[in-house]
Amino acid sequence: MTLFYVFAAVAVGTSLLVIAQRNPVYSVLLLIASFGALSGLYVLLDAPFVAVIQIIVYAGAIMVLFLFVVMLLNAPHEDTEDDLRVHPLLRPGPMRFGAVLAVAFAVELVWALTKAGESGAFPGGAVSSVAAIGRSLFTDYAFPFEVTSVLILVAMVGAVVLARRSGAGTSE
Amino acid sequence: MNMVAVNHYLVLSAMLFAIGAAGVFVRRNLITILLSIEIMLNAVNLTFVAFGRALGSVDGQIIVFFVMTVAAAEAAVGLAIVITLFRHKESLNPDSFTSLKW
Numbered sequence: 589m590t591l592f593y594v595f596a597a598v599a600v601g602t603s604l605l606v607i608a609q610r611n612p613v614y615s616v617l618l619l620i621a622s623f624g625a626l627s628g629l630y631v632l633l634d635a636p637f638v639a640v641i642q643i644i645v646y647a648g649a650i651m652v653l654f655l656f657v658v659m660l661l662n663a664p665h666e667d668t669e670d671d672l673r674v675h676p677l678l679r680p681g682p683m684r685f686g687a688v689l690a691v692a693f694a695v696e697l698v699w700a701l702t703k704a705g706e707s708g709a710f711p712g713g714a715v716s717s718v719a720a721i722g723r724s725l726f727t728d729y730a731f732p733f734e735v736t737s738v739l740i741l742v743a744m745v746g747a748v749v750l751a752r753r754s755g756a757g758t759s760e
Numbered sequence: 761m762n763m764v765a766v767n768h769y770l771v772l773s774a775m776l777f778a779i780g781a782a783g784v785f786v787r788r789n790l791i792t793i794l795l796s797i798e799i800m801l802n803a804v805n806l807t808f809v810a811f812g813r814a815l816g817s818v819d820g821q822i823i824v825f826f827v828m829t830v831a832a833a834e835a836a837v838g839l840a841i842v843i844t845l846f847r848h849k850e851s852l853n854p855d856s857f858t859s860l861k862w
Binding site for chain 1: 764765766767768769770771772774775776777778779780781782783785786787789791792794795796798799802805806809810812813814818819821822824825826828829830831832833834835836837839840841842843844846847852
């Protein structure tokens with residue numbers, strides 16, 4: 589109970605700071621903290637497999653990739669001199685509309701969830717083992733699993749082709 | 761007895777998703793927009809795991825596995841596109857990439 593609120597507060601607070609930061613390096617590091625809190629929530633939900641791959645894949649691989657790109661681009665600060673010190677709600681035009689839309693979206697979601705009524709607590713003793721996940725993954729979900737491998741291959745080739753300097757690697 | 765129910769996780773997930781959506785709407789930095797997309801994907805992951813726990817099946821966690829794979833692919837390709845765009849314009853502001861705007 590207490591742990592849930594601690595992890596939830598950390599997740600929401602760091603996510604808000606990710607949005608509020610001007611420096612992308614700080615944003616990436618705060619998002620790693622947010623993913624750590626989410627990993628704790630997955631442990632509370634009896635999902636240790638998801639908690640571990642949240643840390644390894646998300647915080648370890650994807651966020652390091654982001655951090656690498658941020659440092660490679662060497663553009664730490666947002667180059668928007670026109671609206672550098674303006675509150676998002678005071679910016680002109682579509683940006684203000686977007687901010688209002690986001691707030692309306694948040695209110696709508698919370699309203700819908702509170703109107704949904706009291707849901708039951710979680711059933712006890714339903715610890716999902718990694719073995720059960722693996723068995724289901726390689727029997728019922730074998731085809732999506734293979735499709736995922738093709739997707740990863742396509743993404744890898746696409747990233748290499750896109751990020752290559754034009755003319756540097758072309759032999760012809 | 762004040763137990764943590766499914767609703768708690770759903771409200772938390774909704775808040776995280778709204779934060780991510782606000783980031784996409786408000787921020788003018790391609791890196792931060794990609795990070796906001798990651799926040800939204802994680803909010804949805806939390807919903808999947810909470811419902812999977814409530815229903816007592818592992819299907820939710822398997823969907824989370826696939827979502828993470830798609831997120832990794834999306835981050836790789838998206839960051840490659842960001843690098844290419846930055847080489848062209850020396851800027852990360854999405855408002856500066858308006859070559860296709862008539």
